Amino acid sequence: MDDYLPGYRDFVRSVLEKHGARIGCRIRLWLANNMVFEGILMPHHEFSSSDIIVVKLDNGYNIGISINRVSKIDVVECIERGGARAQEVIQKQKPVVKILGCGGTIASRVEYETGAVKPAMSPAELMEIIPELKDFAGYDVEVLFNILSEDMTPAHWKAIAESVYKSIANGVDGIVVTHGTDTMGYTAAALAFSLQNLPMPIALVGAQRSSDRPSTDAALNLLAAVVTTLKAPFGEVVVVMHSTPSDTEAFAHRGVKVRKMHSSRRDAFQSINDFPLAKIDLMKMEIKTINNRFIPRSKGFEEIKFSASFDDKVALVKAYPGFQSEIIDFLVDKKFHGIVIEGTGLGHIGSYTIESIRRAVEEGIAVVMTTQTLFGRVNMNVYTTGRRLLEAGVIPGEDMLPETAYVKLSWVLAQTRDLKEVKKMMLTNYVNEINPVHTHNLYPIWIH
Amino acid sequence: MDDYLPGYRDFVRSVLEKHGARIGCRIRLWLANNMVFEGILMPHHEFSSSDIIVVKLDNGYNIGISINRVSKIDVVECIERGGARAQEVIQKQKPVVKILGCGGTIASRVEYETGAVKPAMSPAELMEIIPELKDFAGYDVEVLFNILSEDMTPAHWKAIAESVYKSIANGVDGIVVTHGTDTMGYTAAALAFSLQNLPMPIALVGAQRSSDRPSTDAALNLLAAVVTTLKAPFGEVVVVMHSTPSDTEAFAHRGVKVRKMHSSRRDAFQSINDFPLAKIDLMKMEIKTINNRFIPRSKGFEEIKFSASFDDKVALVKAYPGFQSEIIDFLVDKKFHGIVIEGTGLGHIGSYTIESIRRAVEEGIAVVMTTQTLFGRVNMNVYTTGRRLLEAGVIPGEDMLPETAYVKLSWVLAQTRDLKEVKKMMLTNYVNEINPVHTHNLYPIWIH
Structure with a gap:
């Protein structure tokens, strides 16, 4: 027998069934303060927590909304059960990735008057430049702030952590944080301590060449970050950046063990005293775990240990x-x-x-x-x-x-x-910030 | 015709000839303050400046003394011209290396009461442990201070630089500074700026394992440092330490481009943004230059630009x-x-x-x-x-x-x-502290 609500279970499934909603129906969700989301009901993604309803909005993005936030559901229009259009919708079902824009070169452009690079490009603009992003997910883009990363402070860490937490509460399937590279390692560590027991990897990503230059690494890094947050088996905060100067591979480095080790190379980020968690083939956009000592994804939002305060003294x-x-x-x-x-x-x-x-x-x-x-x-x-x-x-x-x-x-x-x-x-070793096992090959090889 | 004063030339040669001194004669040199050095006149080493008289003291060390410091020469006893003993002395002729002891693990021992490592062993004691040192040179050992390297200050840099300067003035053929590894890179840079246009390499050397442990790297590092200061073609301050964790090879790193990159490995020291100047085969104790961009040895002591003051604010x-x-x-x-x-x-x-x-x-x-x-x-x-x-x-x-x-x-x-x-x-690029040429392979390879 066909399942007209694939992936949905428990309370959410019963509510949707009660309203006669099925995948492909156009539904309207009423939230508090008369906020309304209208779009096509999408299948439930395996990584989302069970209280989430996924809706494809008219702008093409998928959004996950917790049933707990919904006060009323209207079914606006339903297409024929099992018909071609419903099948098409099911096949096109995509997970939802939240992109939190925090500035940096990945969202910067060259000021042609002066030749200097200034933060400018929004993540939304970035997606226009990188149409391949649409192959992997629908996106919910939010620009938190647009600053160069040397201006990040613990107050910004807190704001990013809170946005990540809210996004997971809203039922997204993955989270990518675009960030300047100078202090990305610090922010990654801050998020790792703030958000423990994560149901998905949080992928911080940046670029060493601004995104409107032909040689930019922004596109491949961003795609690799999306693949990581959607497909990696770990629930850790990682930094996803080129592993070599050529466009062949990226690493997902553990956020508490990564450091910017070069002022300008694409492979500036390297894991110190630890191995990266995964490598991402940038041609095939396939991810492979290379470090077995990782924290697996937790079951969902409810399991997150959230504590995002920092002492600035x-x-x-x-x-x-x-x-x-x-x-x-x-x-x-x-x-x-x-x-x-x-x-x-x-x-x-x-x-x-x-x-x-x-x-x-x-x-x-x-x-x-x-x-x-x-x-x-x-x-x-x-x-x-x-x-x-x-x-x-x-x-x-x-x-x-x-x-x-x-x-x-x-x-x-x-x-x-x-x-x-x-x-x-x-x-206390909270998120593998301490590595008890140092093997010989953790030290890089100097070529002389 | 046999040369009875090999290597000696100019004024020194004429003075020695006037006194009837030849290689193998026992001579007495009177210096200021009634200081007297007595020993066997040795041939003049090719690297020594021309004003130096080399004498083998009764303790076995060779010492080089500038004619300018000598107020009177006595010839105490001369053996037969061209006789067996003179030939033997000529064959055994060795360069003179000054060892300046500045503490550190290379001159430390384990306190058996507590298990902690304390600075203790003098360079002289060290040479008793490493008899191979005698194969390469005679030694003049001076303990400047015996402190752990975290206690080094700019005042110590000045004291070491002055001792190096004086030693070169005294006509030694090589200088080795034994030093704790924690801050050896800083001291190497300080000596490099203080003593420019050097007639020989100044080799700083340390150990990652204390010299009374079976696994010590002290012996091989010290031998490699002696080989470097005697045989390398450059007149730069270098750090000589293991290049790998095994006892096969050492690097001579440029002092202004080297950094301790690991808290405990033998190959902790690595060149950053530059290649090491030379590698030393620890089996054969042979040195090979691997970086062509180096400052060659100057002609002698007179050419040194000496400026050893540091602002501690x-x-x-x-x-x-x-x-x-x-x-x-x-x-x-x-x-x-x-x-x-x-x-x-x-x-x-x-x-x-x-x-x-x-x-x-x-x-x-x-x-x-x-x-x-x-x-x-x-x-x-x-x-x-x-x-x-x-x-x-x-x-x-x-x-x-x-x-x-x-x-x-x-x-x-x-x-x-x-x-x-x-x-x-x-x-201003004084001693190659700035590298204008960054090649791709200056960045190490992380093995993942």
């Missing part, structure tokens, strides 16, 4: 020979709440600074040690200075990137200022 | 989302002389900080921009924020490592505080 401070202790003293005097030190080697800073650090901890400031070598792990038990720093209350940052530790400390301190609890949370 | 500040402008304001208020920003991407920091940076420049503080991507070059003409920073007076750091730019700015500011002159010097 945290500093990331780099150690160097001659580092002036007065910089630590200043942060203490200014009542900062946390300091992440980008130390040397196994986690060191000049021993003459220990007294300032001890004072910071005594005044309730969380101090976390990471390493400027980026690769490898801190181990503060090997040398005397490390032991003295531990004894002064410094929290070792394991193999976390300094940038990730900075984001994490900001996220932790928004939840607790109790130093014991802060330490416990910093050492 | 320079800060290295990392940019991050939410970076607090008040950190810049604090450095301005505290009358710092220079700030190196480790910016994002092509050389950015949140545009909301530009006013603080403008004020810094207006108050005569040199502000230099580098990138935290490490690989690649800053280009502040591409995006609006970069252009505004340039307009505010920020000096672009080209492809210099943030760490190298920090050392260089400290060196420049010790010579001039005039911002125009500072800018000119920061953009």
Whole structure:
């Protein structure tokens, strides 16, 4: 027997059946505040949570609306059961991807007067340039802000996290965040801590060449991000960017383990102390998981652990020979709440600074040690200075990137200022930001 | 006709001839303050400057002493001309290498009470452990200080540079600096700026495993450093360390282009934005130049441009989302002389900080921009924020490592505080700290 409501189940299915609605019917959904969505009822996508009704709007986008938000359903027109048009609609059924535009080169253009690149192009304009996007999904595009990524702050992380959360609540099948590349790694980490136990990957994507240049990597990166959010088996925040300078492959890097490692190359983003989660063939647009240590998709929106607050009184401070202790003293005097030190080697800073650090901890400031070598792990038990720093209350940052530790400390301190609890949370491995297994081939090969 | 004073020429040769001294004679050299060196007159090494007299002391070390320091020469005893003993001495003739001990793991041991590693072993003790050292040279060992490298400061850089300068003045054939690895890259850069136009490579060397552990890399690294300083054709400051985790090969990295990239691996040191200058086969202890863009050895001590002062009122500040402008304001208020920003991407920091940076420049503080991507070059003409920073007076750091730019700015500011002159010097390529030629294969390969 044919199923006229494929994918729908439980309460939503019974409501739709009660109204005589079936796939291909034109329906009208009334929400609070007299908001109305009208369009063709679409099949339910396997990844969507069960309370979602999917409607293709007249502008061509699919939208997922939770039954909980719907106060009334009208069936406007129904085509013949099992007829050609209904079959056509079923075959054309597409998942819905939310695109959250946050600026950056992927949505930028060259100012021809000056030659400089300015953020300008909206994700909607981008889709006009990249018609292939329509092969994979329908889209719901929202421009959150249009700034260059160096102007991102923890307040922006919060806004993006909230939009992602709302989008998943609305029943989308995938989420792509377009973002400037300079600080994309930081935002990816912030979203990863804010939105745990995700029912789908959140794919951050950017471009190293602006999207109106012939050599742009924007189109392929964006398509790869769409494929990742729709098809990858993991429920993690990832950065999707070219893996080589040629247009053959992209990586989906774990957001808490990725870093921009080159100022201009297309393959600037690389996983540090971890393997990327997946690679995407840019010719076939096929995704293949290459890291088995991942967090699988959760069952749905309800399972998300959402906590998107950040403490902006945290500093990331780099150690160097001659580092002036007065910089630590200043942060203490200014009542900062946390300091992440980008130390040397196994986690060191000049021993003459220990007294300032001890004072910071005594005044309730969380101090976390990471390493400027980026690769490898801190181990503060090997040398005397490390032991003295531990004894002064410094929290070792394991193999976390300094940038990730900075984001994490900001996220932790928004939840607790109790130093014991802060330490416990910093050492808790929430989203694979700590990799307990370092294999030999995590270190890249220098070609000399 | 036999030459009884091989290698000696000009004034030194005439003085030795006048005294009837020849190779193999036991001679006594009187210096200022009644200092006396007594030993066997050795042949003159091809790399030594022409004013040097080489004497093998009774402790087995060769020492080179400038004729300019000698107030009187006594010939104590001469063996038969052309006799067996003189031939033996000639055959055993060895160059003299100065080893300057500056601490670090290469000269450390495990405290068995606590399991921690403490600096302890002197370079002299180290040579007892590594008898192979005697195959390559005679040694003059001096322990400058015995500290862990996180405690190095610009004052230590100055002291090391002065010792290197003095050692070359004394006529040694090579110089090896043993140093902790955490900040070895910074010291290498400091020596490179302080001692330009060198007649020999200065080889900094360290170990990732302490020298009394069976797995130590100290022995092979030290031997490779000796080979480098004696045999390499360049007159640059280099870091000599394992190129792979196995004991097969070491690299001699250009000191201004090298960075510790792993907290614990033996091959932690890697050249960034440049190729190493040479590789050393650790089995055969043979050196091969692999980078043709190098500064050749100068003719001798007289040609060295020596300038070893550093301004310690320079800060290295990392940019991050939410970076607090008040950190810049604090450095301005505290009358710092220079700030190196480790910016994002092509050389950015949140545009909301530009006013603080403008004020810094207006108050005569040199502000230099580098990138935290490490690989690649800053280009502040591409995006609006970069252009505004340039307009505010920020000096672009080209492809210099943030760490190298920090050392260089400290060196420049010790010579001039005039911002125009500072800018000119920061953009002058003194010792290949700027690489104008980036080839594709300068970026390592991540194995995924």
